[in-house]
Amino acid sequence: MTILSVVGARPNFMKVGPVHEALVARGARSVVVHTGQHYDERMSGVFFRDLGLPEPEHYLGVGGGSHAEQTARVMLAFESVLQEVAPQAVVVVGDVNSTLATALVAAKRHVPLAHVEAGLRSGDREMPEEQNRICVDHLADRLYVTEQSGLDNLAREGIDEARVAFVGNVMIDTLLKHRPAARQRPLAVDVGEAPYALVTMHRPRNVDRAEPLAEVVRIVEALAERLRVVLPLHPRTRQRLEANGLLARLKAASGVHLIAPQGYLDFLALMDRAAVVVTDSGGIQEETTALGVPCLTLRPSTERPSTVEIGTNTLLPLAEAEVARGVDAILAGEGKVGEVPPLWDGHAGARIADDLMMWCKG
Numbered sequence: 001m002t003i004l005s006v007v008g009a010r011p012n013f014m015k016v017g018p019v020h021e022a023l024v025a026r027g028a029r030s031v032v033v034h035t036g037q038h039y040d041e042r043m044s045g046v047f048f049r050d051l052g053l054p055e056p057e058h059y060l061g062v063g064g065g066s067h068a069e070q071t072a073r074v075m076l077a078f079e080s081v082l083q084e085v086a087p088q089a090v091v092v093v094g095d096v097n098s099t100l101a102t103a104l105v106a107a108k109r110h111v112p113l114a115h116v117e118a119g120l121r122s123g124d125r126e127m128p129e130e131q132n133r134i135c136v137d138h139l140a141d142r143l144y145v146t147e148q149s150g151l152d153n154l155a156r157e158g159i160d161e162a163r164v165a166f167v168g169n170v171m172i173d174t175l176l177k178h179r180p181a182a183r184q185r186p187l188a189v190d191v192g193e194a195p196y197a198l199v200t201m202h203r204p205r206n207v208d209r210a211e212p213l214a215e216v217v218r219i220v221e222a223l224a225e226r227l228r229v230v231l232p233l234h235p236r237t238r239q240r241l242e243a244n245g246l247l248a249r250l251k252a253a254s255g256v257h258l259i260a261p262q263g264y265l266d267f268l269a270l271m272d273r274a275a276v277v278v279t280d281s282g283g284i285q286e287e288t289t290a291l292g293v294p295c296l297t298l299r300p301s302t303e304r305p306s307t308v309e310i311g312t313n314t315l316l317p318l319a320e321a322e323v324a325r326g327v328d329a330i331l332a333g334e335g336k337v338g339e340v341p342p343l344w345d346g347h348a349g350a351r352i353a354d355d356l357m358m359w360c361k362g
């Protein structure tokens with residue numbers, strides 16, 4: 001049996017790893033295709049080494065561009081690989097443009113399509129990820145769900161529950177597997193014994209326009225008055241800061257450590273030891289909940305409500321005063337303690353592989 005899994009951008013690598021391993025352990029041929037949406041060593045290569053993933057068998061090298069350009073390039077390049085590999089099923093993960101593009105090609109060529117991390121909805125159609133999630137879930141033949149809200153959303157959208165399986169969270173499989181190694185590592189930045197906030201911001205809504213971006217800078221400065229700040233800069237954010245003349249200001253800010261995007265293990269070590277994580281990421285909301293680290297997510301909504309309802313996550317607006325208040329409460333010991341949501345137990349990849357192989361055998 002041949003199963004083709006797609007990776008494209010940074011948040012995909014840690015999701016495909018557990019599925020690939022579980023498929024191989026069950027004797028399937030698992031072919032990994034990398035679209036090349038993310039191509040920098042720091043956004044892609046280091047993850048393969050950190051996670052012990054095999055080199056992808058096919059690399060499509062599509063790179064950046066507008067959403068339409070990127071999606072179209074992936075579709076064109078993927079179609080011929082799909083014909084060549086001729087798998088019994090295609091597995092796509094998450095919500096990035098590569099997920100949508102390859103799902104469309106598989107569906108149109110009538111290759112059975114499975115979506116890992118199905119059913120998440122932020123309700124915010126401005127987010128490209130939300131558009132991608134909706135389309136992919138409606139194309140998929142088999143939908144693997146991480147949390148209760150996913151089941152509720154898919155039922156509300158009329159997707160047949162016979163196609164849906166609640167399997168848990170593959171990203172947490174990866175986190176639990178690598179946490180011991182991350183705990184052995186020195187931090188990638190020297191903050192001494194001081195408590196620090198780990199900050200990541202890259203959502204177009206927060207960094208693409210001048211006014212929100214200036215607020216991001218003010219938030220970082222307000223945090224730095226209270227504790228050290230470690231800020232790994234996504235390429236998009238770096239470009240926007242530079243274009244708006246704000247990069248030099250952040251570089252000069254005292255107590256702010258601007259660093260390059262980190263590999264998986266270094267970033268996990270940084271999250272695990274942070275006093276607070278301030279982010280607009282999707283996956284980091286889940287990883288901090290699994291680690292029990294307080295997380296402030298600067299977005300109007302989340303597609304991962306279990307992290308707020310059960311875990312350590314709090315949604316806040318992109319506003320300096322509110323973030324400062326949130327961090328002060330956490331530093332005063334009033335942060336959320338939280339619990340880990342059901343089935344985020346390290347075995348989601350195994351459940352998916354079992355189900356997928358049964359399903360493919362029909």
Ligand code: UD1
Binds near residue numbers: 010037063065234
């Ligand atoms: C993508 C995903 C987002 C995810 C994020 C994680 C979509 C719609 N968005 O956003 O969900 O949270 O990845 O990082 O798929 N760039 C580099 N080097 C790279 C990759 C990108 O310099 O290795 C540059 C690109 O040229 C582009 C910018 O960063 O200018 C954005 O890259 P892109 O893939 O378009 O989207 P992300 O913002 O990374």
